[in-house]
Amino acid sequence: MRREQDELHRGIGMTSQRTRERLIQRLYEEGLSNARVLEAIRRTPRHLFVDEALAHRAYEDTALPIGHNQTISQPYMVARMSELLLAAGPLDKVLEIGTGSGYQTAILAQLVERIFSVERIQGLQDRAKERMTTLNLRNVVFRWGDGWEGWPALAPYNGIIVTAAASEVPQALLDQLAPGGRLVIPVGAGDVQQLLLIVREEQGFARHVLDSVRFVPLLNGPLA
Numbered sequence: 001m002r003r004e005q006d007e008l009h010r011g012i013g014m015t016s017q018r019t020r021e022r023l024i025q026r027l028y029e030e031g032l033s034n035a036r037v038l039e040a041i042r043r044t045p046r047h048l049f050v051d052e053a054l055a056h057r058a059y060e061d062t063a064l065p066i067g068h069n070q071t072i073s074q075p076y077m078v079a080r081m082s083e084l085l086l087a088a089g090p091l092d093k094v095l096e097i098g099t100g101s102g103y104q105t106a107i108l109a110q111l112v113e114r115i116f117s118v119e120r121i122q123g124l125q126d127r128a129k130e131r132m133t134t135l136n137l138r139n140v141v142f143r144w145g146d147g148w149e150g151w152p153a154l155a156p157y158n159g160i161i162v163t164a165a166a167s168e169v170p171q172a173l174l175d176q177l178a179p180g181g182r183l184v185i186p187v188g189a190g191d192v193q194q195l196l197l198i199v200r201e202e203q204g205f206a207r208h209v210l211d212s213v214r215f216v217p218l219l220n221g222p223l224a
């Protein structure tokens with residue numbers, strides 16, 4: 001049993017530590033340099049976040065299907081968005097919209113004090129919860145709901161990350177950003193969107209347009 005647990009976390013064959021190291025090396029070569037972010041990715045068994053049939057592809061730098069027409073984000077994008085969120089210093093309270101598999105959640109859970117994660121598909125959320133338990137990540141709280149509304153009861157947040165493409169920046173998320181808070185969000189209605197970083201300043205918001213990205217859309221309303 002113990003040995004099985006070990007193998008589950010460490011991975012074997014195509015999920016081995018060596019395969020994982022290659023992914024980290026590649027991310028580094030692509031310009032991702034935040035050591036804490038790379039270390040969190042190195043430590044996190046991504047193969048536990050996809051179906052067993054896809055586990056052998058878990059350390060490729062690609063998005064993969066997770067059911068319900070959704071995908072686990074590409075490691076590059078997870079690292080990039082985490083770096084942007086953390087670029088001004090440590091964060092104690094982060095809101096995530098679009099839990100999905102919980103992979104981005106698990107990475108952030110190792111980098112910030114507390115994370116609150118909203119997902120509209122209950123089946124995905126249930127599995128993400130189980131994965132946090134398996135990995136002993138205890139600083140995550142989940143909510144089944146509509147990310148367009150954020151999570152007002154617990155606002156404000158020092159960081160907000162959205163891992164689905166919004167047709168426009170949801171006003172509720174701007175409202176729930178603390179002073180100095182950072183929102184990282186893909187925005188656009190087509191297949192390709194723009195990654196935005198929005199920082200709440202003393203008066204108004206500074207808006208930075210960054211990379212061209214591809215995300216599944218941020219849809220309306222919770223779904224059973």
Ligand code: SAH
Pocket residue numbers: 070071072073097098099100101102103104105118119120121124145146147148163164216217218219220221
């Ligand atoms: N970061 C996730 C990627 C999830 S894909 C991962 O690494 O696995 C985007 C997720 O956003 C999907 O799970 C989808 O169900 C969810 N989503 C889409 N619209 C939403 C909304 N309005 N509110 C909450 N979650 C939403």
